Amino acid sequence: MKRRRFLAGGCACGAGLIPGLVFGQSDWSAPARFARPDAATDEGGLWAMMDREESRLRRSPFTLRDAQFQAYIQDIACRLGGEHCPDIRVHVMRTPFFNASMAPNGMMQVWTGLLLRVENEAQLAAVLGHEIGHYLSRHSIERLRQARSNSAAAQIMGLFGVVGLVGQLGVAASMMAYSRDHEREADRIGLLLMHKAGYATDEAAKVWRDLQLELKERPDGGSRNPLFSTHPAPEDRQQELAALAATFQGGETNAAEWQKRVQPFLRDWLVEEVKRGQHEETIALLTRLAHDIPSRPEYLVARGETYRLRGASEDLDKALADYKMALAVEGVPAEAYRGLGMIQRLRDQPAEARTNLLRYLELAPQAPDAGMIKSYVEELKS
Amino acid sequence: MRKLLVVFALVALSGCATVNKMESGNQNIGERMTLTLEGAWNHVALPNQGPGQTWTMEGLPVDTLLIYSGLKDGEAIHRPGAGGQKSFNFRATMQPDEIVGLFEGFLALDGSQFQLTKLEPATFGGEKGFHFEYQLVRKLDGVTLSGMGYGTVSKRELFALVYQAPRLTFFSRHKDRVEQIARSARVKT
Amino acid sequence: MHKALAAALIALACAGNAAAQSKNLAPGFVSLPKGAKVALMPTDIELFVISAGGVVEPKADWTEAASKHFKDALLRKREALGFSAVELSAKQADEADEVNALHGAIARAIAFHHFGNLQLPTKDGKLDWSMGDSVQQIKEATGADYALFSFVRDSYASAERKAMMVGLALLGIGISLGVQTGYASLIDLNTGRVVWFNRLMRPSGDLREPDKADETIDALLREFPVAK
Numbered sequence: 001m002k003r004r005r006f007l008a009g010g011c012a013c014g015a016g017l018i019p020g021l022v023f024g025q026s027d028w029s030a031p032a033r034f035a036r037p038d039a040a041t042d043e044g045g046l047w048a049m050m051d052r053e054e055s056r057l058r059r060s061p062f063t064l065r066d067a068q069f070q071a072y073i074q075d076i077a078c079r080l081g082g083e084h085c086p087d088i089r090v091h092v093m094r095t096p097f098f099n100a101s102m103a104p105n106g107m108m109q110v111w112t113g114l115l116l117r118v119e120n121e122a123q124l125a126a127v128l129g130h131e132i133g134h135y136l137s138r139h140s141i142e143r144l145r146q147a148r149s150n151s152a153a154a155q156i157m158g159l160f161g162v163v164g165l166v167g168q169l170g171v172a173a174s175m176m177a178y179s180r181d182h183e184r185e186a187d188r189i190g191l192l193l194m195h196k197a198g199y200a201t202d203e204a205a206k207v208w209r210d211l212q213l214e215l216k217e218r219p220d221g222g223s224r225n226p227l228f229s230t231h232p233a234p235e236d237r238q239q240e241l242a243a244l245a246a247t248f249q250g251g252e253t254n255a256a257e258w259q260k261r262v263q264p265f266l267r268d269w270l271v272e273e274v275k276r277g278q279h280e281e282t283i284a285l286l287t288r289l290a291h292d293i294p295s296r297p298e299y300l301v302a303r304g305e306t307y308r309l310r311g312a313s314e315d316l317d318k319a320l321a322d323y324k325m326a327l328a329v330e331g332v333p334a335e336a337y338r339g340l341g342m343i344q345r346l347r348d349q350p351a352e353a354r355t356n357l358l359r360y361l362e363l364a365p366q367a368p369d370a371g372m373i374k375s376y377v378e379e380l381k382s
Numbered sequence: 383m384r385k386l387l388v389v390f391a392l393v394a395l396s397g398c399a400t401v402n403k404m405e406s407g408n409q410n411i412g413e414r415m416t417l418t419l420e421g422a423w424n425h426v427a428l429p430n431q432g433p434g435q436t437w438t439m440e441g442l443p444v445d446t447l448l449i450y451s452g453l454k455d456g457e458a459i460h461r462p463g464a465g466g467q468k469s470f471n472f473r474a475t476m477q478p479d480e481i482v483g484l485f486e487g488f489l490a491l492d493g494s495q496f497q498l499t500k501l502e503p504a505t506f507g508g509e510k511g512f513h514f515e516y517q518l519v520r521k522l523d524g525v526t527l528s529g530m531g532y533g534t535v536s537k538r539e540l541f542a543l544v545y546q547a548p549r550l551t552f553f554s555r556h557k558d559r560v561e562q563i564a565r566s567a568r569v570k571t
Numbered sequence: 572m573h574k575a576l577a578a579a580l581i582a583l584a585c586a587g588n589a590a591a592q593s594k595n596l597a598p599g600f601v602s603l604p605k606g607a608k609v610a611l612m613p614t615d616i617e618l619f620v621i622s623a624g625g626v627v628e629p630k631a632d633w634t635e636a637a638s639k640h641f642k643d644a645l646l647r648k649r650e651a652l653g654f655s656a657v658e659l660s661a662k663q664a665d666e667a668d669e670v671n672a673l674h675g676a677i678a679r680a681i682a683f684h685h686f687g688n689l690q691l692p693t694k695d696g697k698l699d700w701s702m703g704d705s706v707q708q709i710k711e712a713t714g715a716d717y718a719l720f721s722f723v724r725d726s727y728a729s730a731e732r733k734a735m736m737v738g739l740a741l742l743g744i745g746i747s748l749g750v751q752t753g754y755a756s757l758i759d760l761n762t763g764r765v766v767w768f769n770r771l772m773r774p775s776g777d778l779r780e781p782d783k784a785d786e787t788i789d790a791l792l793r794e795f796p797v798a799k
Contacts, residue, residue: 061519371502403692424691441680551703
């Protein structure tokens with residue numbers, strides 16, 4: 001009780017005297033808001049580049065343009081940021097990968113791949129809090145300084161590389177490889193911020209655990225995933241997180257609100273995920289989501305689509321099973337009928353195929369492939 | 383002097399690619415397909431390119447017409463390695479949506495976003511085939527491109543045309559000519 | 572030395588006939604009409620420094636200075652070039668975003684094919700590109716008859732890198748000092764035609780200092796169709 005009031009006040013004075021406290025509870029407080037750096041400094045250079053990148057981002061066709069949803073995510077980031085709220089600007093980007101990043105100028109990007117993967121507000125808060133942790137500790141600036149002085153080997157700079165560099169740097173700046181110390185620090189600050197904002201901190205370890213479950217399905221076990229270098233989650237780090245989280249009590253997950261808010265976008269995000277063509281990872285992801293959120297048939301249908309796409313020896317049967325399971329749940333997307341119909345068509349079950357494909361056309365008359373499906377139905381008549 | 387040489391060396395680095403003029407009239411593409419052109423096109427032959435031909439009217443950064451003639455079962459639609467970790471291979475048993483999926487996957491490799499807007503049966507090359515339309519938001523510069531394609535599988539080989547150009551002004555400029563080329567296509571059986 | 576020379580010869584061989592007349596002008600276009608109104612599209616400039624290790628970093632202060640020098644030099648030149656300039660507001664620039672991006676693609680096509688060594692036979696060696704009615708929006712927003720687009724990327728070696736260059740040169744190894752690339756293009760807003768285009772690709776000019784910026788502008792606006 002005492003600790004919580006302490007944290008709410010953001011005061012670190014005398015905190016170090018409390019014995020037995022794990023680091024992160026009270027001997028850290030947020031710095032004051034950052035002023036714009038002088039253009040002549042290295043930070044100024046990065047800041048200005050990020051400003052330009054941000055205006056590009058705002059106009060980019062990849063930005064998710066839904067004011068209400070953007071405001072919802074912005075609000076979560078804002079509550080985490082506390083006094084720094086006015087400096088944090090959230091941009092939701094339509095990209096099917098797990099990532100969130102924050103630039104030194106306050107620009108925060110949240111990719112829809114991340115929004116697909118987290119199961120509640122607390123899990124999102126864990127990732128955003130972590131990024132805000134990097135921001136508050138000014139890790140990007142440290143990293144840039146390090147990179148410059150550590151480059152011992154002479155790199156021949158490709159001239160074409162220079163011309164295309166702006167876009168590249170924009171990505172590099174947000175996906176800069178942070179050191180383990182930076183990650184540790186960001187983790188701890190992230191948990192603190194989560195807790196201050198009223199979220200259950202034990203959700204943080206789950207995020208990284210779930211991500212790892214997914215990534216280890218890759219042929220290389222996820223070791224070469226570039227995202228791993230910005231958000232690595234080796235076992236000991238997860239354990240640290242879990243141990244730290246245990247020192248905080250209570251907090252909300254807001255799962256119901258979260259699921260309500262993302263439901264309108266689920267179908268699009270799932271289609272993008274399946275399209276990635278990384279079948280094993282997608283199946284692992286969708287299995288976890290379908291298990292944890294059985295009320296949404298979208299995950300099962302997407303998994304069915306993935307099996308159907310992969311088409312390995314027992315996949316078509318697995319796909320059939322998924323589609324059928326999904327049909328039992330309310331709100332099943334039309335794709336389930338298409339999937340069933342396409343498999344039945346392949347397996348020479350014309351009557352069943354027709355029924356299901358017709359149902360698909362009924363539910364989705366404006367679907368892009370309606371013309372193609374109609375022709376299959378015609379063929380199946382004879 | 384040294385500085386100038388560096389610049390020249392760079393120009394050479396881009397390789398000795400060539401451009402051939404494809405004149406009006408019949409053009410044989412591969413062993414089994416002919417197209418009849420009304421008006422010339424530019425065929426850009428890049429060193430180390432894939433199995434398809436690349437044609438353009440306004441230049442590669444603006445519009446491209448990809449032409450496949452007789453792509454065999456198991457062959458990739460791109461040059462080796464261009465798919466990164468994946469290889470987008472044509473299989474003779476593929477359904478139209480799967481073939482479109484190959485192009486979708488390949489075009490979206492760099493983070494560009496592909497959105498299918500139409501897929502329907504069509505005659506192509508004198509054979510039963512398919513037609514599709516799409517939109518592609520290019521990652522590199524955020525330009526939105528409109529695209530369309532025709533395809534057919536004949537004797538286990540793929541024959542296809544895929545054309546894309548910026549949705550603003552350019553796609554409509556050459557679209558009719560591409561449709562005409564598609565109609566003129568003949569595949570020898 | 573021999574390798575570089577050989578490369579240069581190959582380059583020249585591939586380039587073919589590079590010394591065409593009026594390469595910069597669309598057929599039939601000679602000069603701007605006197606008093607023409609030209610919308611100055613915001614210049615896309617980035618300046619970088621290459622550190623000793625070859626790491627390329629953006630330099631905000633240089634870029635800010637360069638943008639300013641470029642704009643000043645351009646405005647200084649407009650009297651000599653004979654047009655009246657209209658600048659776009661930030662809001663107007665934002666709204667012209669899709670057209671801007673589209674122009675970038677056309678400019679790359681012109682730089683790569685027309686000025687490069689991969690001429691498109693159907694263009695018949697002419698500067699024959701048009702953005703059609705996609706530029707209507709700029710015309711309506713500014714009331715201008717033409718629009719001038721420009722793009723500059725410039726990189727400079729830091730002092731350490733210059734020192735390294737000298738050292739390596741002694742060993743017979745050449746590394747790049749820095750390069751300046753860019754283009755400027757003039758679009759007729761009534762037809763969408765690219766009426767004038769110039770490409771710049773050379774070892775770096777210098778946009779960091781105002782006096783040197785004039786030289787870069789001169790290079791970029793070489794053979795600009797001055798109003799007569």
